[in-house]
Structures are given as C-alpha cells and as structure tokens.
Amino acid sequence: MSTSRDDPRLGLVEALGAVAFAVMGALTKLAAERDLSLTQLRMVGLLRDRQLTISELALALGLDRSSVSGLVDRTEKRGLVRREPNPADARSVHVTLSTSGHEAFAAGASEMAAMLSSLTDALSPAEAARLTTLLERMLDHRGL
Amino acid sequence: MSTSRDDPRLGLVEALGAVAFAVMGALTKLAAERDLSLTQLRMVGLLRDRQLTISELALALGLDRSSVSGLVDRTEKRGLVRREPNPADARSVHVTLSTSGHEAFAAGASEMAAMLSSLTDALSPAEAARLTTLLERMLDHRGL
DNA sequence: TATTGTTATACTCTATAACTATA
C-alpha cells in the first residue's frame, strides 16, 4: 500500500486503529469492573447461545488449547462456566455458561452498549445506519 | 440504551465491536511477528515523533507507572528505546526511540496498512473517505 | 497413530505497596 498522503485509505487505517483502541479500552474497562479479563468476557460472549469444546474455544479465541484450559479453570472457579462431559467423545468436554454466567452476559451487554454510546451518540440514526453498513461490508469482505 | 432490534445503533455497537476485534487481532499478529507485544507496539507508535517521560507514557497508555517502568526495561533491552536524563528534573527520564526503534516503526506502519487493507479494500475510495469522516466524528466527540 | 485435554514451565503484562531520590 502506498504511503501517499492523499490516499483516503491511509486516514482510514489510522481512524480504524484509533476506534479499535477506543472500543477495546471501553470493553477492557467494562470487563475490569466485573473483575473479568477481556478474554474471559469474549469467552462468555461466545458461550451465550451454544456450548463449545476446549478445542473449539481455542480456535474461536485464537489461543492455544493449554491457554484455554487455564482460562476455563479460572472462569469456572468464578462460577461463570461449567465443564460437562461430552457423551459423543470421552476425551472432550463441553464448556457451558452457568446461570450466573448468563446473568453476567446480560448485564455486560447492556453496559457495553451504554459505554459505546459515548462514541455512537455523535451520529444521527441515519449516519449510524450508514456507518454500520460500511463496517459490515468491510467485515464481510474477509473472515472476521 | 434500548435493545429494540430496529434501533440502528444496536447494529453499530456490534459492528464496532467486531471491527475492533478484527483490527486488534491484525495488530497483535503484526506485533507478534516482530516479537513485540501490542503494548510495546503502541509505545513505539507514541514515541515516533516525540519523547515522553514514564509518567506521560503511563497516562497515554492507561497503565500504572510501575508497569511502564518494566515495559521500558524490556523494550530498552531489545534496543528499541532509550532512557535519557531530563535536564529540567533529575527525578524524571525521557524515553526516546532509538534508530532501530524508528526502523521498526517504519516497517510496522507499512505492514499495518497492508494487513488492514484486507478490510479497507472492500470499499471504494469515496466510501473509504465517508467512513473515515464518520469514524473521526465519533472519535472527536469524546476524548480518545 | 492421531486427537483432546491437562500439566509443568517460563515469560510478558499488569497492579499494589513500599522505597529512593529529587523537588
């Protein structure tokens, strides 16, 4: 990619970076308020409507299985998730959200929206819709 | 914030979150390829055109001074930054980018643009410009 | 043999608390 100053995409990269840090900062703060790491928060989000094995979680989170094993240990100790046997394969476990994990997710989701509203409130509904479309186009263009 | 499904801002929050994770993932991968942490990468970026004290870095990075002290230790050991005396205050130090730190930043910046181009290439120049404007409006609306 | 998960180990990141030197 060129570094020419009048390439509109250069400003985009910078703006994307700045927004990403702002969003991650808000999410990290939100997680910290509940004494959770960002990774734990992501895991809870992934498990909100399904159960996943350690390997599946590792793939989704981009982590090694051993890292996820410890992550589940700590999150299980906090009562947010549970390990359950996988009837189809005795080697594997299903990680599921506990009741208090579901509650934590529900509370966190609305707080997340509230936190990010300090960003999104800058836009009118029409602009927000246009921005959403553009962001989703970018996301669809590749994997995640 | 409402959870009504037809509120365009709800999709925005989700899209912002997804984009933030995508961008952070790309940046983390980029940093890892150079054996740097994301925090080290951020610090190098902050120092590219100025020198900052430990306290200033801590403020900019949202970290405790003691965390930054160790961070500078490790990055200094890698030869990317240097501690220099602050003539105006003997308690304080100026952290500056070394020559190889500047090289690392230059290489990283173009790689970052290339990596994010998998996202930004989905848009035409006009759309990219519009997106940039919207993102910058959001950023200006608050602090960072 | 290959896969799933765990454990042991090591390093980075981070915060809190206590400290030194300087202001």
Next chain:
DNA sequence: TATAGTTATAGAGTATAACAATA
C-alpha cells in the same frame, strides 16, 4: 510534603513441550 521512578511481589494470560486418556 509531594512527585518521578524503581523494585518486590503476586496474579492473569499466553505459548511450548511433555503427558495421559481416548479414538
């Protein structure tokens, strides 16, 4: 007294390597 930075300590997060159980 207050501030800048460091150190000691502790816990989370992560990866690699070696392992046990199961497929």
